[in-house]
Amino acid sequence: MSEPADEAGLKVVDAFDLDAQLRGLLRPGSVVRDHRGREHKLPRYFYEISSRDDAVRARLAPNFGLNEFIRVDLKEAPRLQEYPKYIPCAVRLLAFYLQRLRERLGASLHVTVNGGYRSPSHRAAVGATPHMWGTAADLYRIGSAILRERGSIEMASRVAEELSEDLHVKPFGHDAGQTDDHIHLFLFYVTGVPREMSEDSGDSPQASPRFAFEEPRRRSDTALPPSDSR
Ligand SMILES: [Zn+2]
Secondary structure (H helix, E strand, C coil), rough: CCCCCCCCCCCEHHHHHCHHHHHHHHCCCCCCCCCHHHHHHCCCCCEEEECHHHHHCHHHHHHHEEEHHCCCCCCCCHHHHHCCCECCCHHHHHHHHHHHHHHHCCCCCCCCCCCCCCCCCCCCCCCCCCCCCCEEEEEEECEEEEEEHHHHHHHHHHHHHCCCCEEEEEEEECHHHHCCCCEEEECCCCCCCCCCCEEEEEEEECCCEEEEEEECCCCCHHEEEHHHHH
């Protein structure tokens, strides 16, 4: 399921180099507070996805395409509903954990619309949420089971929390900070800086646009024996 080695990797951009409208919507480096008043700095490095086809083609993990994390509805700012779309680079880590959870549960995981990346300009945004870092996913279905009652939500939540200390799940319930019709799975507030980028302390548009393409994985360095020969 991996990309051919000669294919260019995803395009990474420094959000400070984007146009004023996008910078205003993505707010790279801005501080947002969570519901308890703790401050978190929004991500600066994003994947830029030029079209729906590219989003479908870009695999973050064997069973997760990038498209699954950028489906938004009308609550997202209009400019962010269009291509090119932007998603923080830390989404790679989320996909890694979701892949492991999928394998542990032995069933496909379905991310809701608006259940992947949500910008700080999203209309439902109230304070910092890992969705703004690309490190949270709302799951509404596991295999063919729709998650809308306590039993299935708590079972899958337990599996996720047992899988890794890095994975957190909002508890089941009907109050604020709880969920009763999906699983809200999240990691830390992770800010990814792809190694292809160089960082500086600037927080204003740069003189010339800077971006990079992720270097394709060199298969010969990392090749495992094919599974049928083990
Ligand atoms: Zn959520």
